Amino acid sequence: MKLRKKRHKPMHINDITIIDDSKLKKAITAAALGNAMEWFDFGVYGFVAYALGQVFFPGASPGIQMIAALATFSMPFLVRPLGGIFFGAMGDKFGRQKVLSITIIIMAVSTFCIGLIPSYAAIGIWAPILLLLAKLAQGFSVGGEYSGAAIFVAEYSPDRRRGFMGSWLDFGSIAGFVLGAGVVVLISSIFGEARFLDWGWRIPFFIAAPLGIIGLYLRHALEETPAFQQHVDKMEKDDRNAIENPPRISFTEIAAKHWKSLLVCVGIVISTNVTYYMLLTYMPSYLSHNLHYSEDHGILIIIAIMIGMLFVQPMIGLTSDRIGRKPFIIGGSIGLVALAIPCFILINSSVIGLIFVGLLVLAVLLNCFTGVMASILPAMFPTNIRYSALAISFNISILVAGATPTAVAWLVESTGNLYMPAYYLMVVAVIGLITGLYMKETANKPLRGAPPAASDHMEAKELLQETYDNIEQKVEDINAQIADLENKKQTLVDQHPKLD
Template structure:
C-alpha cells in the first residue's frame, strides 16, 4: 500500500504546468529584447572599432589602436562571472523577472554611456578609463542577463516546443547585431565618413536607451515563471551552491563545453571578422559590412529552423554537426574569405554562419535543462559566464596572434581547437529534447497535451524503475555468489 508520503510525491495531471501560448510569446519577447540590446552594442562596437581606436587611443599605431579597442571589448568578460554569481543567487532567491528587469536597466545605461564619453583629446587618459568602467558595468549586467533570459524562456516553454521557443532568444541576438551594424552603415552613409568619425559614431550607442526602456516595461509586466512559482510554493529544500560542484559536475562541464564551442565562433564571426576584413584583408569597410549583414539575415531564419528541428530530432545531433563543421570546414572557409573574390568571401562566411547556427540554435533550450529549479539560475550563470570569459577574449587574442605572426589562417586554427571541445561535449551530453526540465514536472501548451505528457512522464519512470530492478537483481546475484564463498556469511 502507498503511504501518505508516497501519495504526496505522486505527479498527477494537476502537477503539469499548462502555459498559454500568449504568455509564452510575451515571455519570449521580453527576454529576447535584452539579448537584442546586448548584441546591438556588440554589432555597433564591432563596426566602429576602428573609429573608437582613433577617439580613445589616438597616440598609437592603427594596429595597436585596433587591439586596444578590442581589448576594451574583451576585458569586461572577466567581470561577467561576478555578475553571474550575484544575479544568479538573487534570481534563485527572489525570482527571475525582477533580476531581468535590473540587468536590462544596467545594460541599457552602460551602452548609452559609451556614446556620452568625451574623446581623448578632450579629457586625456580619463577617456579610455571611462570607456573601460562603462564596459565593466555592462559586463557585470550581462553576466546575469543571458542565463536569466534563457531560464525565463525555458521555464515558460512547453516541453515539446522548447527548442523552437528558445531559439527566438538568440534570434534576438542576431537581430540586435544586424540592427547595430545596419544602424552604423546607415548613419555613416548619411553623415559621411569624416562626420561619423567626429561625432556620428555616438548616435548608435544613444539609440539603445529607448530600446532598453521598452524592454524594462515588458519585463516588469510579466508574471514569474510557473516552474519557479511551483518550487517556491512547495518550499523545496535549497541546495547549497558548493554541492553543485560535486552533485552536478557533469552538467557543469557539459554547459561549459557547449557555451565555449558556440560563443568562440560566434564572437569570431560577429565581432572580430568586420575588423579582420578591413584591417588585415584591406577590404573596403562598407563592402565588408554589406557581405556580413547579408549572411546575418540568412542566420536569422536558419536559427529558428534549427530550433524547430531540434524538437523533432534532438539537440545532440546538432552539437555533433556544428563541432565537426568547425573542425573540418573552418580552414576552407578562411581560404575562401582570403581569396579576394567577393562571392567566395560570402561562401566562406556562410560556412561559418552555418556552424554557428547549428550550435546556437539549440543552446538556449539545452543549458537551462541541465540543472534543477532551485539552483538553475546560480549554476547556469556561473558556468555560462566562466565559459564566456574564454569566448570573449577571442577577438583580442586572434587579432594579436594575426598581428604577431602575420598568418591570416590563425582564426581558422583557433576555431578548429574549439571544434574539438564541442565534439567532446557532444559525447558526454545526455539528450534533453521533449523532456521536462531537470527536477521539474512537464510543461504543456493545453490540457490534452498535459495528458499526453503525463503518460510519457510515467512511462519514463517505469523504464527507469525497471533498469534499477534489473541492476538490483544483478547485484543480488553477485552478493549471493560472494556470500557462498565465505564460511561465516553463509
C-alpha cells in the first residue's frame, strides 16, 4: 500500500499578515505603560530603600537595615516562577490580552497597599510581614507581566520593525524608573527628610492606582494579537474540540524539545536583568550608603543617566532591525567584561563628573541588552507554547537576577571591597557572551509558527519574494546534499561485489 504524501498549499500574498499601524501603536502604548508601572514600583523601592529600612526594621544597624529592605525587594522573585506557570498557561489558552488585563490589576492594588502599611512602631512585626505579602503579590503578577507584554508587542509587530517596536517595552521600564526616582526626589525636597521618613515615602506607592486604571483601560480596549488569533482560527478549523480543551504541554516536554531556546532565554535574561538591577536598583543605595553621598544627589545622578538611556533605547532597537540582535548581546557582554572595573574606578573617584561618566558607560552597555531583549525572547518559541515557555524560563532566570541588590550589598558589607559590584558584572557578562555567540539571529524573520507579518501591501510583496528566495535556496542546498549522498552511496556500492 502506497502512502499518500501530505501536500502543503503554496504561500500567497494573502497568507502574509498586514499589521494595522494604529492597533500596533495602541498595543505598544498599553504594554509599555504596564511595564512602566512595574518598574515604577521597583524604582521607588530602590530609591527609598534607606527609608523603608528605618520604618520597617528600626532596631537594626544602618547596614543591616539596607540589606533587610533590599532582601524584601528580592523575596518576591521566589514566587515569580509560580506566576509565570499560572499566567503562562492562561495566556496560551485564553489569550494574551485577557491575562495582561489581570496582571496590571494585581500590580496596581499590591503597590497601592504598600503605601497603607503602618510602621513597625505602630504594629510591630506585622509591618514587615505585610510589606512582604504585598511584595509577594507583586511578584506573582509580574511573573506574567513582562513576558506577556513582550509577546503582545512581538505578535503585533511587522517582522522588519520588531526590534524597534520591542525596544519601547523597556523604554517603558526605564521611564517608570525615571518617574519613580523623580517622584521620590520631588516629595523628599518638598517635605524634608523627617516628614519623608514619617509619611512622605507612602505617596509614590499611591500613584500606582491611577497608573493602573489607565493601563487597564488601554489593555481592555485592545484586540487579541494577530498571531494568537490566527493560531485559534487554525485550531478551530482543524479541531473544534481543541480550542475548548487545548492539549496540556508540561514544562518537561517544552524543555525536552526546546532546550536550546530555553538556555538562550536564561542567558539573556540573567545578563540583562543583573545589569539592570545593579545599575538602577542597587546603585542609589551604593552611592548613599557606601560612598556617603546624600540620597538626593545620588538619585539625581541616576535620574540623569536614565534620561540618557531613554534616548539610546529606541536607537538600538531600530539599528538591530538592520544589523541584527546578536551584535548587541555580544558587544554589550564584551563591554562589561572590559569596562566594569574602569567604570567603578570612576564611580569611586569622588569627582561628580567622573562618577557620571562611569555610570553612563554602564548605562549604554545595559541599553545594548534592553534594546533587543524584548524582540529576541518571543521569537524563540512557537505560538502555542510561547507564553508558557517564555514566562517560566524568564522567571526562573530572574531568581538569579532578583538577588543582585541583596547579594551585592552583602558582599560589599562583608568584604569591605567597593569593587565587588564590578566583579559581579564581569561574571554575568561571560554568561551573556556565551549566549550571544550561540544564539540564532532572529532579526527580520517571522515568529516561530507564525506567517510573515508586514507593515503594508508593498512590504508584503517583498516578504513573499524573500520567502520564495529562501525556499529556492533551501531546495538547492537539499539537492546538493542529496547529490553528495548519492556519490557516497555509489562509492560504497562500487566497493561491494554483490551490490549494483
